[in-house]
Amino acid sequence: MSSTGSEIAVKPQGTAQRTKTRELWRRLKKDKFAVAGGIVLLTVIILGIAAPLLTSYNPYDAVLDQRLLPPGTGGHLLGTDQMGRDLLTRLFYGARISVMVGFVAVAIALFFGIIVGLFAGYYGGLVDTIFMRGIDILMAFPYVLLAIAIIAALGPGLFQAMIAIAIVGIPYYARIVRGTVLSLREKEFVEAEKALGAGNLRIIFKHILPNTMAPIIVAATLDVGWMIIAAAGLSFLGLGAQPPTAEWGVMLSEGRNFLRVAPWVSIFPGLCIFIVVLSLNLLGDGLRDALDPRLKE
Amino acid sequence: MSGALLEVKDVKKHFPIKRGLMSKNAGCIKAVDGVSFSVHKGETLGLVGESGCGKSTTGRLVLRLLEPTSGEVLFEDKNIYRLSFNQMRQLRRDMQIIFQDPYASLNPRLTVEDIIIEPLVIHGIGDSHSRRQRVKEMLDLVGLSSYHGSRYPHEFSGGQRQRIGIARALALNPKLIVCDEPVSALDVSIQSQVLNLLMQLQDMLKLTYIFIAHGLNVVKHVSDRVGVMYLGKIVEIADSEELYRNAMHPYSQALLSAVPVPDPEIKRERIILTGDVPSPANPPTGCRFHTRCPQCMDICRLEEPALRPVSDKYMVACHKYQ
Structure with missing residues (x-):
């Protein structure tokens, strides 16, 4: 149709088909803070995985005559803890557990939260009432109390702590998803x-779900940090990972007895949690912007 | 009536008003309250009326996007409200809709190609190669280029988006298309382009349209016949030419006198209606229009006029002519 000529203002640019992931990556790269967050997070994950290659110490070997050495002494870059274990080594190994707990807990919470939110929001009525009243019951408890109650039922341990904080997280995702679905x-x-x-089902999963992804991904990335803190908190309280496990929360907890004489035993695990959570937040913010097609260009 | 592609018989849609903790039924909104008309193959039936008169609801009832409270819709002599989900699904190939708001009617997360391919995937038509071919054909048909396929909807203007919506509706080769105010959200300059496109496509593909709009000049331009709706009812239905030349129902007369004329020298008698449209939850007794009708008679308050033919192709619901 000849009359359309003036209306088509967009000119073709390049023949290469831009795939969606490449497009997302290209836009994420522009956000300096998100890139920094991503790099830090990736580094922490790599350090955790490569821990045995990076250090000659064993995270569980107690060397009693080398207890509480300050950073930089006796070949220990970050010093040793109250059992004479190399702190840096324990931090490397701790990264495995802490980061893994955060991601797995969020994945579990996301899975159930999305399912509940999608169906409650899309079908409405009785389905909505039943699902959301269940969610309200979960939300009525303070989260630490709920987590403690779940652990009381399951018994203390890292895996149980993970399940507990995942269950605590479900209502938040369910609510976010349901709210978005209601408008969609x-x-x-x-x-x-x-x-x-x-x-x-096609409408729910192909058309509604992708449109709820932006808020979910942002919430999830931000929540990995929150869940790492929650897991560390439970470990700190003695309900999650148990000593002598090299887990940041446990290390923080063990170090508090020596806070005056050897502050580094607690400070370094605390710093690690802080850095990982911060980098996750930066990455989450960057992802939110990159995923929003309206912010394109 | 034979030869009719679509026949709507006394269709009603009442939306319940729920109130309070226990969802007590507090009456209902009679959005569509007994509408009957038929649409012949290849013609365009315009539906006009002011906001809230039930035009869009009627359009959705015709496609069974809403379940009716009562009545029946015969599409090629089959009552679509009696069909199972799967039978209805098959039938949806033949009846499509074009929406008012091109910004809300396209999934922002899908590329244009994915949007137009969607109907083919849903109905399992063709393989991935032939589907892509079909998308190109469709884009070409509505005046877009094939390279537009890899773009996202937000990269297009309103008029272009509406073309994408039209391409999606046409991908299955439907017989009937409900156009739900397809140009109301567009600039005036783009409106004519889209209208011309719709009319060209109708000629080319032998389409049948139900064209819903509130712009009377738009409807006049595209329609063969026009139905005027007021408060959930059709008050007058006739050939477009005749209705515009000589409207019989007082409401249609008032509506037509509101159409602006481009010549400021021409003095016309304008009928200005007073008052608001009554609430569809509690429509007036008798003729629904009697509260605002300049020619109201006693009988109008008591008895509801039926839609009756006054001539061969002209039907009007008014006591003046009965």
Whole structure:
């Protein structure tokens, strides 16, 4: 149609098909803070995985005549703890556990939260009432109390702590997802799908779910940090990972008895938690912007 | 009536008003309250009326995007409200919709290609190669280029988006398309482009349209016949030419007198309606229009006029003519 010429203002640019992931990556790269966060996080993960290659110490070998050495002495870069174990080594190994706990707990919480939120929001009515009242019950408890109650039922331990904080996290995702779905299901593109004959599951998973992803990914990245703190907190209270496990929360807890004479035993695990959580937050913020197609260019 | 592609028989849609903790039923909104009309193959039926008169609801009832409170819709002599989910799904190939807001009707997370391919995937038509071919054809048909396929909806203007919506609706080769105010959200300059496109496509593909709009000049331009709606009912339905030349129902007369004329020298008698549209939750007794009708008679307050033919192709619901 000749009359369309003036309307098409967008000119073709390049023949290469830009894939969506490449596009996301390109936009994420522009955000300096997100890149920094990503690099730090990646470094921590690599350090955790490569721990045995990076240090000659064993994180569980007690050397009693080398207790509480200050950083830099006796070949210990960050000093030793109350059992004479190399602190840096324990931090490397601790990275494995702490970061893993955060991601796994968020993954579990996300999975159930998204399912509950999608179905409650899309179907509404009785489904919504039943799901959301269950969620309300979970939300009615203060989260530490709820986590402690779950651990009381399951018994203390790292795995149980992970399950506990995941359960604590479910309501938040369910609420975010449900709220987004409530507005999305009234959109005309959903109606268009119905008019085309698409089934409910196709609409839910292909059309509604991707549109809820931006807030979920942001919340999830930010929550990995929160869950790392929560897991460390439970370990600190003696409900999560148990000594002598090299876990940052446990190390923090053990070091508090020596805070006056050997502050580094607690400071370094605390710093690690801080840095990982900060980098996750920066990455989460960057992802949110990169995922929003309206902020493109 | 034979030869009709679509026949709507006394369709009603009442939305319940829920109130309070126990969702007590506190009456209902009679959005569509007994609408009947038929649409013949290849023609365009315009539906006009002010906001809230039930035009869009009627459009959605025709496609069974809403379940009716009562009544039936016959599409090629099949009552679509009796069909199972799967039968309905098959039938949806033949009936499509174009939406008012091109900014809300396209999934922002899908590329244009994915959007237009969607109907083919849903109905399992073709393989990935032939589907992509079809997308190119469709883009070409609506005046876009094939390289637009890899773009996202937000990269397009309103008029272009509406073309994408049209391409999606056409991908399955439908027989009937409900156009739900397809140009109301567009600039005036773009409106005519989209309208011309719709009319070209109708000629080319032998489409049947139900064209919902509140712009009377727009409807006049595209429609063969026009139905005027007021408060959930059709008050007058006739050939477009005739209705615009000589509207019989007082409401249609008032509506038409509100159409602006480009010549400031021409003095016309304008009928200005007073008052607001009554609430569809509690419509007036008798004729629904009697509260605002300049020619109201006693009988109008008591008895509701039925839609009756006054001539061969002209139907009006007014006591003046009965």
